[in-house]
Amino acid sequence: MKSFTLTSVAHVLVLAGLSDAFWRMECPNRSALARIDPLVSIGSAAQHVHAIHGSSGFSASSSTADLLAGQCTSCRVSEDKSAYWTPAVYFKSASTGEFTLVNQVGGMLAYYLLFTNAGEKTVTAFPPGFEMISGDTNQRNYSYPVPDAVEKSRWASTAPYNTQAFLRQAALGFNCLNYQKAPEPSLYRHFLPDKAYLDANCADGVRFELMFPSCWDGKNNAPSDKQSHVAFPDQVMTGECPKGFKTRLPSLFYETIWDTHAFSGQDGQFVISNGDPTGYGYHGDFIMGWDSDFLQKAADTCTNPSGRIEDCPLFTIQDEDAYSSCKVPSSNIPIAAAKDQLLSKLSSLPGNVQIFAGPGRAGGGSAAPSIDLPSPKKPSAPAPTSDIVPVVPTVSYKAATSASSGAYVPGGAFAEQPSSPAAAVTPAPNAASLGPSESFFSTQYATKGNTVEEVFWVEEEVTTTIFATETMTAGANKGRKRHLHKHRRAGAGH
Numbered sequence: 001m002k003s004f005t006l007t008s009v010a011h012v013l014v015l016a017g018l019s020d021a022f023w024r025m026e027c028p029n030r031s032a033l034a035r036i037d038p039l040v041s042i043g044s045a046a047q048h049v050h051a052i053h054g055s056s057g058f059s060a061s062s063s064t065a066d067l068l069a070g071q072c073t074s075c076r077v078s079e080d081k082s083a084y085w086t087p088a089v090y091f092k093s094a095s096t097g098e099f100t101l102v103n104q105v106g107g108m109l110a111y112y113l114l115f116t117n118a119g120e121k122t123v124t125a126f127p128p129g130f131e132m133i134s135g136d137t138n139q140r141n142y143s144y145p146v147p148d149a150v151e152k153s154r155w156a157s158t159a160p161y162n163t164q165a166f167l168r169q170a171a172l173g174f175n176c177l178n179y180q181k182a183p184e185p186s187l188y189r190h191f192l193p194d195k196a197y198l199d200a201n202c203a204d205g206v207r208f209e210l211m212f213p214s215c216w217d218g219k220n221n222a223p224s225d226k227q228s229h230v231a232f233p234d235q236v237m238t239g240e241c242p243k244g245f246k247t248r249l250p251s252l253f254y255e256t257i258w259d260t261h262a263f264s265g266q267d268g269q270f271v272i273s274n275g276d277p278t279g280y281g282y283h284g285d286f287i288m289g290w291d292s293d294f295l296q297k298a299a300d301t302c303t304n305p306s307g308r309i310e311d312c313p314l315f316t317i318q319d320e321d322a323y324s325s326c327k328v329p330s331s332n333i334p335i336a337a338a339k340d341q342l343l344s345k346l347s348s349l350p351g352n353v354q355i356f357a358g359p360g361r362a363g364g365g366s367a368a369p370s371i372d373l374p375s376p377k378k379p380s381a382p383a384p385t386s387d388i389v390p391v392v393p394t395v396s397y398k399a400a401t402s403a404s405s406g407a408y409v410p411g412g413a414f415a416e417q418p419s420s421p422a423a424a425v426t427p428a429p430n431a432a433s434l435g436p437s438e439s440f441f442s443t444q445y446a447t448k449g450n451t452v453e454e455v456f457w458v459e460e461e462v463t464t465t466i467f468a469t470e471t472m473t474a475g476a477n478k479g480r481k482r483h484l485h486k487h488r489r490a491g492a493g494h
C-alpha cells in the first residue's frame with residue numbers, strides 16, 4: 001500500500017488495491033419480524049427473533065431460488081431479492097421485568113463495498129446459493145485491548161490482531177449516535193454500551209454495524225456452518241485476503257439503527273433478542289438473492305463512488321409503495337413462531353430466550369428445536385443477577401473527524417488515525433462553493449421524521465503540483481483529496 005501526503009490538505013490516502021466504489025442498498029422497511037432463520041434452524045422456528053429485510057420469498061427453509069421466486073423485495077432495488085437479517089433489540093424494564101421491542105429507525109442499509117484484491121480490478125459476484133453468517137450468537141466476552149490499540153494498517157503484522165478470531169469480533173460496531181456531535185467511526189466499539197452510557201451520550205440511539213467476511217474459498221457456497229468458506233481480509237473491511245480465501249466478494253456491511261434513547265431515564269437494560277446484553281454475540285445472516293450474472297455486471301459497472309443506487313443505471317428503483325408493502329407472508333412463518341408476542345409487555349424475550357451476559361459461552365444460542373414445538377408458556381426462573389448484568393468496558397465518545405486515512409468507511413468516517421502528526425483535516429467546504437468537478441460522498445438514514453444525510457468527503461481532481469510526496473508513482477498526474485464534513489440535515493424526502 002502506498003500513502004500520499006498532500007501538503008495543501010495534509011491528507012493520507014491509500015490507493016493500491018483499493019477501489020472506493022460501493023453502493024448502499026437501502027431497505028427502508030422490514031419484510032418480517034419473526035423467529036425465522038433458514039441458515040440455522042432449517043424448517044423450524046428459530047431460537048430468537050430477527051429483523052428481516054429483502055425478498056418476500058423468505059422462509060425457514062428458503063434458498064436463493066426461493067428468494068428469487070419471491071414476489072417482491074423490501075429493499076429499494078427490485079433486482080435484489082437477497083435476504084438480510086439480524087437479531088432485534090429489546091428493552092427490559094427493571095420495574096416491571098417486561099420486554100419492549102426497541103424501534104428500528106429507517107430500516108437497514110446493506111453496503112456493497114467493492115474493495116478489490118491488490119492487483120485486481122473487480123470483485124467476484126456471490127454465486128447462486130451463496131449463504132453466510134457473520135458473528136457468533138454465543139460469544140459473550142472480548143479479550144483484546146479496548147479500544148483497538150493498534151492502527152489498522154499494522155494489524156496484519158501484530159498479534160493478536162492478525163487472527164480471524166479477533167477480526168470476527170472487530171467486525172461488530174455499536175456506534176453511539178448523537179447528531180449534534182461529529183460521528184464516531186464505524187466499527188470503533190465492539191460491544192453494546194450499558195444503559196447509563198447510552199442515556200448520557202447517545203441521544204439518537206445506537207447504530208449496530210456488522211461487517212461480513214469478503215474473502216471466499218472460491219468453492220463452497222454454503223457449508224453447514226455458513227462460515228468456514230469465507231474469511232476476513234486483514235483489516236476486517238479492507239486489506240489482504242488470507243491464503244486459501246483469495247476470491248474477493250463484494251464486502252457486505254449492515255447497518256441498523258435502534259432508538260435506545262426512547263427509553264432514556266427508565267431503569268432497565270437493553271438486550272439483543274438472542275439474550276445477549278453485551279453485544280459480543282451480535283451477528284447477521286445473508287442469502288444471495290440476485291441473479292448472479294446481473295450482480296457481476298453491477299459489481300463491474302456500478303462503480304460511481306457516490307454509493308447512490310440511483311447512480312447505477314442497471315438498477316430498477318422501486319416506488320415506496322412497492323418496497324414498503326413487501327412482507328413475508330404469514331404462511332412462511334413456522335407454526336411455533338406464528339403466535340409469538342413480539343412488541344411490548346412481554347414477560348420474556350420471544351422464544352423464551354434467557355438473558356446471559358457471560359463471560360462464558362452462551363449455551364443455547366444455536367440449540368434451536370429441530371421440530372415445531374409450541375414455545376413454553378411460562379418463563380423459567382430468572383437467572384441469577386450475575387448472569388444478566390453485562391460487564392462491558394466504557395469507551396468514551398470518539399469523534400472521527402481527526403482521522404482520515406485509508407479507505408472510505410461507510411456510515412461513519414475514517415477509522416484510522418492520521419499516520420503523521422501533521423495530518424489534519426481540512427475544514428468542510430461550503431456546499432454552495434463547490435465546483436462542478438467536486439462531489440459529495442454521503443450516507444443517509446431516516447431519524448425521527450427527518451432524513452439525515454451525512455456528507456463525509458468531497459472528491460476533486462487535483463494536479464500533482466500540490467502534492468509533496470516521495471511515493472507517487474511516475475506518470476500519475478492526479479490525486480484526490482478528501483475533506484471530512486459534518487453531517488447536515490435535510491427535511492424528510494429531500
Ligand SMILES: *[C@@H]1O[C@H](CO)[C@@H](O)[C@H](O)[C@H]1NC(C)=O
Pocket residue numbers: 028029105106107324325446
Ligand atoms: C417504511 O419505513 C419508513 C422509514 O423507514 C417509514 O417512514 C414508513 O412508515 C414505513 N412504511 C411501512 C408501510 O411500514
Ligand SMILES: *[C@@H]1O[C@H](CO)[C@@H](O)[C@H](O)[C@H]1NC(C)=O
Pocket residue numbers: 138139140141142359360361362
Ligand atoms: C470467552 O469466549 C470464548 C468463546 O466463546 C470461550 O471459549 C471462553 O471460555 C470465554 N472466556 C471466559 C473467561 O469465559
